[in-house]
Amino acid sequence: MYTPVAADVAKLRNTTGAGMMDCKKALVEAEGDFEKAIEILRKKGQKVAANRADRESSxxxxxxxxxxxxxxxxxxxxxxETDFVAKNDDFVKLAHDLAETALGKSKEEFLAADFQGSTVAEKLIEQTGVIGEKIEIGSFEKIEGPFLGAYIHAGNKIAAITSLSANVSGAEEAAKAVSMQVAAMNPIALDETMVSQETIDRELEIERDILTKEGKPANIIDNILKGKMQKFYKDNTLVHQAFIKDGSVSVADYVKSVNADLKVMGFVRVSLT
Structure with missing residues (x-):
């Protein structure tokens, strides 16, 4: 029977991320054929993935x-599936490497892209076998703009990217600061023009019901609602929110303080919490 040498086991482990004993067994089964051993480990990953398909990966x-x-x-x-795996250095590195691969691609293109000798989709199945938990790409958000800046909150549970209107002096710091705002305050839209009509109608209905129950006269409720909606936009849309680093100014005013012509163009945010 073929007996794998330590160097081959180490090479297979570095290539696949599988455990030492799994690599040794795969090499024995493959009779020393390195590529066949990789395929054996991938098939193992498929079996584990099938068994864990109904698990929650939150x-x-x-x-x-x-x-x-x-x-x-x-x-x-x-x-x-677990926070224990999520905090593992190798898992976090894998997430960073996958995000690099995802740049400039749609989600479909990303999953089909080459990643360490296999497609991203195949790598996820392989890692399910290696780690023993359901591993998958959840949220996927892409953004383009004149100048982007990113922020990842400590613990890798929330991340945001902001688009500014130009690459000017101070734009890098400003984009990161506004992305931190997005991560912390979770705005529903860039400004009032980007809030969905469904959200506006729901908010108006809630506030109208409250005012009616408070006994406010019907002829003044509409005027009160205008003020209520202005406060709603101030609290929930990015450019009107109070800047978290200086509550005396709005996000829009902070960006203008960096450069008078600078504006926030858009943002994306993903959170696991």
């Missing part, structure tokens, strides 16, 4: 990446 790592010229960005959530 933990994981959320990673934001921006390309070299700060014009394309992506946030992915690499999901797993």
């Amino acid at each position: 933990e994981g790592a959320v990673i934001a990446k921006v390309n070299g010229d700060n014009t394309h960005g992506v946030i992915i959530a690499l999901n797993c």
Whole structure:
């Protein structure tokens, strides 16, 4: 019977991330054929993935990446089953590497892209076998803009990317600061024009019901609602929110303080919490 040498086991482990004993067994089964051993481990991953298909993968790592010229960005959530795995250094590194691969691609293109000798989709199945938990891509958000900046909150549970209108002096710091705002305050839209009519109608209905129950006269409720909605936009839309680093100014005013012509163009946010 073929007996694998330590160097071959180590090489297979480095290539696949599988445990030492799994690598040794795969090499024995493959009679020393390295590529066949990789395939054996991948098939094992498929079996584990099938057995865990109904498991909930609500933990994981959320990673934001921006390309070299700060014009394309992506946030992915690499999901797993437990926080123990989510905090593992190798798992977090895998999430970072996958996010790099995702830059400039649609989710479909990303899953089909080459990643360490296999497709991303195949790698996820393989890692399910290696780790023993359901591993999958959850959220996938991409963004383009004149200048992007990213922020990943400590613990890799929330990430955000903000688009600014120009690459000017101070834009890098400003984009990161606004992305931190997005991560912390979770705005529902960029400004009032981007709030869905469904959200507006729901908010108006709630406030109208409250005012009616308070006995406010019908002829003044509409005027009161205008003020209520202004406060709603101030609290919930990014450019009107109070800036978390200086509550005396709005996010829009902070950005203008960096450069008078600078504006926030958009944002994306992903959270596991």
